[in-house]
Each structure stands twice: as structure tokens, then as C-alpha cells.
Amino acid sequence: MAKIKxxxxxxxxxxxxHMSLLDLDERLVQLLDKIEITSSPITDLxxxxxxGVTVGILTGTVNNTxxxxxxxxxxxxxxxxxxxxxxSVLGGVPLMRNQVKMEDALRRAYVETESTVDGLIPRSEExxxxxxxxxxxxxxxxxxxLPGCPPSADAIHFVIGELLEGRIPVLKDQVLKYD
Amino acid sequence: MDKVVNIRINxxxxxxxxxxxxxxxxxxxxxxxxSLCHHPAVTPIGACRICVVEIERQRGxxxxxxxxxxxxxxxxxxxPKVVEERRFILGxxxxxxxHYCPFCESSGDCELQALAYRYGLDHWIYQNPGEARPVDGxxxxxxxxxxxxxxxxxxxxxxxxxxANNTLGVKYRGAKTVxxxxxxxxxxxxxxxxxxxxxxxxxxxxxxxxxxxxxxxxSQVERTKSVCMFCSVGCGxxxxxxxxxxxxxxxxxxxxxxxxxxxxxxxxxFKETRKRIETPLIRKDSRMQQVSxxxxxxxxxxxxxxxxxxxxxxxxxxxxxxxxLSEFVAVFLGKIGANVGVxxxxxxxxxxxxxxxxxxxxxADTILVTGADPLSDHPVIGxxxxxxxxxxxRLVLVSDNNxxxxxxxxxxxxxxxxxxxxxxxxNSASPVVLYGEExxxxxxxxxxxxxxxxxxxxxxxxxxGFHAKALGLRANFAPSQMEAVYLLLEDTSLSDEKIxxxxxxxxxxxxxxxxxxxxxxxxxxxxxxxxxxxxGSLYNLEGKKVAVRKAVSLPExxxxxxxxxxQLAARM
Numbered sequence: 225m226a227k228i229k230x231x232x233x234x235x236x237x238x239x240x241x242h243m244s245l246l247d248l249d250e251r252l253v254q255l256l257d258k259i260e261i262t263s264s265p266i267t268d269l270x271x272x273x274x275x276g277v278t279v280g281i282l283t284g285t286v287n288n289t290x291x292x293x294x295x296x297x298x299x300x301x302x303x304x305x306x307x308x309x310x311x312s313v314l315g316g317v318p319l320m321r322n323q324v325k326m327e328d329a330l331r332r333a334y335v336e337t338e339s340t341v342d343g344l345i346p347r348s349e350e351x352x353x354x355x356x357x358x359x360x361x362x363x364x365x366x367x368x369x370l371p372g373c374p375p376s377a378d379a380i381h382f383v384i385g386e387l388l389e390g391r392i393p394v395l396k397d398q399v400l401k402y403d
Numbered sequence: 404m405d406k407v408v409n410i411r412i413n414x415x416x417x418x419x420x421x422x423x424x425x426x427x428x429x430x431x432x433x434x435x436x437x438s439l440c441h442h443p444a445v446t447p448i449g450a451c452r453i454c455v456v457e458i459e460r461q462r463g464x465x466x467x468x469x470x471x472x473x474x475x476x477x478x479x480x481x482x483p484k485v486v487e488e489r490r491f492i493l494g495x496x497x498x499x500x501x502h503y504c505p506f507c508e509s510s511g512d513c514e515l516q517a518l519a520y521r522y523g524l525d526h527w528i529y530q531n532p533g534e535a536r537p538v539d540g541x542x543x544x545x546x547x548x549x550x551x552x553x554x555x556x557x558x559x560x561x562x563x564x565x566x567a568n569n570t571l572g573v574k575y576r577g578a579k580t581v582x583x584x585x586x587x588x589x590x591x592x593x594x595x596x597x598x599x600x601x602x603x604x605x606x607x608x609x610x611x612x613x614x615x616x617x618x619x620x621x622s623q624v625e626r627t628k629s630v631c632m633f634c635s636v637g638c639g640x641x642x643x644x645x646x647x648x649x650x651x652x653x654x655x656x657x658x659x660x661x662x663x664x665x666x667x668x669x670x671x672x673f674k675e676t677r678k679r680i681e682t683p684l685i686r687k688d689s690r691m692q693q694v695s696x697x698x699x700x701x702x703x704x705x706x707x708x709x710x711x712x713x714x715x716x717x718x719x720x721x722x723x724x725x726x727x728l729s730e731f732v733a734v735f736l737g738k739i740g741a742n743v744g745v746x747x748x749x750x751x752x753x754x755x756x757x758x759x760x761x762x763x764x765x766x767a768d769t770i771l772v773t774g775a776d777p778l779s780d781h782p783v784i785g786x787x788x789x790x791x792x793x794x795x796x797r798l799v800l801v802s803d804n805n806x807x808x809x810x811x812x813x814x815x816x817x818x819x820x821x822x823x824x825x826x827x828x829x830n831s832a833s834p835v836v837l838y839g840e841e842x843x844x845x846x847x848x849x850x851x852x853x854x855x856x857x858x859x860x861x862x863x864x865x866x867x868g869f870h871a872k873a874l875g876l877r878a879n880f881a882p883s884q885m886e887a888v889y890l891l892l893e894d895t896s897l898s899d900e901k902i903x904x905x906x907x908x909x910x911x912x913x914x915x916x917x918x919x920x921x922x923x924x925x926x927x928x929x930x931x932x933x934x935x936x937x938x939g940s941l942y943n944l945e946g947k948k949v950a951v952r953k954a955v956s957l958p959e960x961x962x963x964x965x966x967x968x969x970q971l972a973a974r975m
Binding site for chain 1: 501503504505506507510511516519520523525526527530531535
């Protein structure tokens with residue numbers, strides 16, 4: 225049987241969710257008998273292949289115009305999109321930025337921080353522009369949600385396992401955590 | 404005997420009492436219907452709708468917390484329709500405010516979060532518009548974060564129904580609705596008395612205790628059921644500790660205080676800045692030096708042996724537990740034959756009945772308060788009086804000074820008009836009399852006329868005044884005429900006037916928890932425990948014996964006061 229192709233990427237994320245994925249340890253090696261990870265932020269290949277994958281996994285908040293693009297491409301190239309982690313599912317810590325004006329947030333981050341001298345807000349048009357932060361399902365259709373900050377390796381294992389069995393996972397007990 | 408009503412919940416036959424709600428009937432047999440706005444301590448209002456259940460022949464779903472049981476009723480509490488509705492309601496609750504768990508103090512102990520887990524919400528059904536609501540940090544002890552508030556109105560109800568303070572309400576309408584104080588002033592500038600009952604009853608992280616925030620979840624802390632020792636009301640309380648540190652104090656819902664504590668009882672403990680006495684100290688070469696318990700006890704025993712028993716004086720605070728008080732009397736009066744007494748007044752000269760309770764207050768039609776100011780000195784009694792007044796009782800105040808209770812009084816008399824006050828009470832059906840030390844004896848005698856009708860509540864100035872009075876101890880402080888004096892202060896401090904008198908004694912022993920001006924001038928100092936380090940009991944002003952429990956372990960090298968006294972007696 226051909227291996228199931230999985231692609232993963234992050235938006236505004238702290239990398240904690242991908243650390244949790246790596247926490248699968250030897251179970252990850254066993255999983256590789258059944259799956260192929262085509263691309264991820266922690267491998268050489270970053271972008272999901274043009275020919276598409278079965279499962280796409282995104283972590284992090286949709287926080288700027290580049291994230292919109294990453295989310296759109298992943299949605300187009302995968303059959304099942306998994307929203308992984310609190311930032312992706314609920315909005316997460318970056319959502320706190322919505323409570324202040326964008327200019328105030330930028331000035332605080334690039335100019336006013338205690339460790340900054342002669343700070344400057346980057347304005348180049350080549351850079352992605354920050355937008356109102358929002359969870360992934362506000363931008364593209366999501367098929368499977370796995371909240372958690374981060375979701376435990378067990379929870380990730382459970383979700384991938386259920387998908388491999390052809391089922392949409394139903395989260396409960398220890399698998400369902402919001403923090 | 405209440406009428407029995409036969410109902411079926413989830414197919415199970417239940418004998419409920421007429422007048423019960425569906426929620427109460429279900430709870431009685433262990434069927435759990437979720438609730439958010441409902442709490443047994445306050446009137447149900449059916450605001451949050453999370454407790455909706457299916458009731459046969461009722462149109463739509465009905466809230467279990469307000470729906471009364473009727474004969475033959477059939478209820479389904481977890482049918483697919485009910486579960487779908489509850490998930491929908493949770494979705495709506497999460498769509499307003501900021502209910503994001505990872506940076507919330509209440510995560511793990513939050514009733515809203517627990518329900519989201521229970522109904523398997525893996526994402527928010529309706530997205531939060533992300534509009535920030537304000538955070539009010541103007542109160543000294545706790546913060547209100549409106550972003551976490553689900554408008555269950557529990558805080559409003561405890562404020563009006565239990566603390567009888569009516570500070571809280573809501574302002575604006577619809578999605579803009581917020582909890583507010585006095586129609587919209589910052590909490591710290593409002594009429595809020597910081598009793599903290601709202602903080603204790605909040606189901607989410609909207610109200611945050613500054614001291615114990617992020618210091619431990621419910622699963623990581625220990626709870627010790629005890630009694631508050633800040634006044635003689637003796638409120639039932641729970642002391643919440645982690646790793647030997649007191650995090651916060653909560654009121655016990657099931658006790659006579661109905662979960663309510665006052666500013667002092669809830670927060671005073673955490674304002675302590677005095678330095679703890681850790682070992683016995685003896686003055687040597689005009690300096691206080693650390694010594695062993697043996698040396699200190701031997702020195703004290705020697706000093707007492709040298710003095711004739713008539714020239715030995717021992718006084719204790721009433722803020723001490725039964726065992727220590729009894730031992731104090733047994734050792735100093737029984738064994739040494741010294742002059743004994745207490746440092747605070749004990750209502751010793753009043754020959755009035757005891758045994759009135761806080762519950763009597765709530766069912767009283769007339770309340771007479773004389774020579775006391777409960778709102779400042781026994782606040783929880785004050786709240787109970789206000790509660791009773793809100794429910795129609797009349798307050799008769801007999802006082803000469805600027806009493807806090809004055810603005811709630813139906814009639815106010817001066818202390819020498821006691822006769823008129825008594826007459827007013829004689830015309831009522833169920834009067835309660837609360838009397839304090841400021842009542843002159845000749846006026847107090849007039850209260851005896853109400854003996855057959857009224858309940859009497861003595862307002863002792865200190866926590867175990869009831870037992871001190873029962874032991875016959877009086878406030879007869881006269882150390883200047885003594886050769887050797889022993890003062891058991893616990894964690895109280897002595898007035899400058901009393902310190903001046905005490906200094907005139909030839910030999911002064913002080914038994915106290917903290918360093919203070921009196922320990923600076925003592926010849927010998929013994930370290931005392933704090934009340935929540937003791938295992939013991941006291942009599943509250945109702946005359947009920949209540950258990951004071953040890954919430955943290957004994958600091959190393961400390962011996963309970965009663966054992967110190969026993970060891971002293973063995974040396975005499």
C-alpha cells in the first residue's frame with residue numbers, strides 16, 4: 225500500500241506544536257512505515273507538493289498576509305486539513321494583539337521595547353503586512369480540530385491514527401485540552 | 404412533612420419534595436445537571452440556560468434551576484436535543500469576551516471550561532469579535548477582568564442577597580452588557596466593602612485574587628476546614644494552602660455565615676508584616692538573646708517561685724483556643740494561685756441569656772443593637788442584620804456614637820433611652836437583641852424585660868470571649884502592682900497604655916507570635932503559634948463549640964502554648 229502523504233506548516237506559531245509532534249519519538253519512526261511527510265518547517269522541503277497530499281496540518285494563528293497565502297495553498301493541496309494547537313484552532317496568544325491598535329502594537333514591538341535602541345517599524349512592501357489576527361477556520365475550511373497548547377504527543381498520535389483508519393477523530397478526555 | 408411528588412428523571416423514578424426545582428430533585432439522587440449561573444447559596448434566576456432539560460408536555464426546553472417539580476413529571480437531562488442545545492449555548496458564551504484558557508488564571512478550575520470539556524467542544528462555533536473589554540484593578544485585593552465575564556450575575560446576587568451591600572449591578576444592554584458597581588464607578592471607588600464573596604463565587608476567571616492568582620490549581624492545593632479567628636462571630640472558613648503556605652481563605656457555604664467573610668477574615672492574614680518570634684528569648688546584659696526552651700522555662704519558673712503568689716499576675720488575650728485558655732486558668736489560678744485575667748473585655752458584667760444565633764437574626768422582625776457597632780467590629784453580623792432589614796425586619800439602634808449601622812436603623816435611641824427601645828421590642832413578635840461592651844450596666848438591666856421573648860447575641864470583642872467569660876476571666880489588668888507578670892498575647896498587640904503599665908512590673912514574661920514594642924521591654928519572651936497552626940477549638944458568640952484546624956505544619960522548634968504552660972506547671 226502506498227504511503228499516506230502528509231504536509232505540515234506553521235503560521236504565527238511558537239514551534240511548540242511541532243515540538244510536540246517530535247515528542248512522538250519512536251512512534252514517529254513507526255508511523256513513517258505508513259506515512260510520508262512531504263514537507264514541514266523542520267525539514268528541507270517547506271512547501272506542500274503541487275500534486276497534493278492527503279492530510280495537511282497547520283499550526284499557528286493567521287496573523288499577516290503571508291499566512292493567508294500559506295493557508296490558501298495548503299487548503300488547495302490537501303484533502304483533509306487539520307487545525308493543530310490553540311493558536312490555529314482558537315486564535316491563541318497572538319489574538320491578544322487584536323485588543324490594541326495595529327500601530328500601537330508595531331510601535332511597542334519595534335520601537336518601545338526596553339532592549340531596543342533607535343528602533344524602526346519595517347515598512348517595506350516586500351514584507352507581509354500584519355492583519356487582524358484570527359484562527360485558521362476564519363480563513364479556510366478546516367476538517368479536523370485539535371486544540372491544546374500544545375496538544376500532547378499522545379493527542380497528535382491519536383488524531384493521525386484515527387485518520388489512518390479512515391475516521392474523523394472525536395476528541396474527549398485527555399486528548400481534549402485547551403491549555 | 405413536605406408533600407412528596409413522584410417524578411421520572413431519565414426514566415428513573417424519584418420521590419422529590421414539593422417546591423423543589425428539577426435541579427434540586429436531580430441533585431438529591433446524584434443526577435448531575437450542569438449549571439453556570441446557578442449556585443445553591445443564591446436565588447436561581449435561569450440566566451445562562453446551560454441547565455436546560457427536556458420536560459414532557461412542555462413547549463421547548465426548560466431551565467432545571469428554576470422549574471418546579473410537579474406530580475408525574477418526566478424529565479430528560481442528557482437527551483440528544485438537550486446536548487445539542489447546550490453545545491449551542493456554550494458556543495454563544497464563548498463568542499463574547501475572551502475565554503482563551505492558556506493565559507487565564509482559572510484554567511483547570513473554571514466551570515465554563517469544564518463544561519466545554521464535558522460537551523467536547525474542540526473549537527469555537529461562533530468566532531469572537533475580539534473587542535477588548537476593560538479590566539478593573541482599582542480594588543486592593545482582587546481584580547475584575549470583564550473579558551472573562553459570562554454575565555451569570557452570581558456576584559450581583561451574593562452582593563445583594565448575602566452581603567446585603569447592593570453594590571453590584573449591570574449596565575448597558577445586549578452584547579455590551581457589563582457588571583458594574585454603583586451604576587458605573589470604578590470598583591475601588593464604589594460602596595464595595597471588599598468582603599470578597601463575589602470573588603469566591605465567580606465561576607470563571609473574571610474575578611481574580613491578587614495574592615493567590617496562578618499560585619496553584621484546585622488539584623494542587625489543600626483545603627482545611629476551619630474557623631476565622633478575627634472576631635467572635637467565628638465564621639466557618641476554608642484555609643487553602645500549598646506547600647505549607649496559605650494562599651487564600653474562603654467562607655464555608657454550609658456554616659452560619661453562609662459563605663460570607665469580611666474584608667478582615669478574607670484578606671487581613673496576607674497583610675502581616677510583623678517579624679515572627681522564632682525561639683525563646685531572655686534579656687541578658689540588657690540584650691535579648693536566644694535560649695533553649697529548658698532555660699527559658701527554668702528562668703520563668705524561678706521568677707515565679709521568688710514572688711509571693713499574690714504578687715504574680717497573668718493575663719491572656721481572648722484570641723486563644725479553649726485548650727490554652729483552660730490550661731492558663733489551671734496553671735496560674737489552680738497551681739500557682741496567681742491573679743489571672745484577660746486583656747480584652749468579655750461582657751462579664753452582663754447577666755443576660757446567651758445562645759442566640761445568626762439564623763435567629765434572619766427570622767427576626769425586630770433587631771435591637773446596643774452598645775456595639777457590628778458593621779465595623781463584627782461585619783458578618785452586620786451583613787446579616789442588613790439582610791434581615793432588607794426582608795422587612797426593623798433595626799432599633801441604641802448608641803451614643805457615630806455608628807455605622809445608623810443609616811439602616813428604623814429607630815435610634817441614645818444609651819440612656821434603653822427603656823423606650825425595650826418597649827418598642829416588646830411589641831414585636833420575634834425580637835433579637837445584640838449587646839456589646841458600650842452598654843452601661845444600669846441600661847443593660849432593662850434588657851432583662853425581653854428575656855422571655857427575645858434571642859440574645861453577645862458581641863464579644865475577641866474571638867474566644869465566650870469561653871473566657873465562662874471560665875470567669877475578667878479584664879482586670881493591673882500589672883504595675885505585681886512582681887512577676889506573664890502576658891499571653893498570641894498575635895495581638897498591646898496598647899501603649901497597657902505597655903506602660905506592664906513595664907512597671909519587676910519581671911515581665913511575654914508569650915507572643917510577633918515582635919512588638921512589648922517584647923522589646925520584656926525580660927523573657929516565648930514564641931507563640933498562629934491560630935491556623937493550632938489544632939483546637941473555640942466557642943463562637945452563638946456558644947457553639949467549633950473546631951479550629953491546623954492548616955500549615957508547625958514551624959520548627961515551636962511548642963503549642965498549652966504545652967508550654969503544662970511544662971511550666973511541672974517546674975513549679
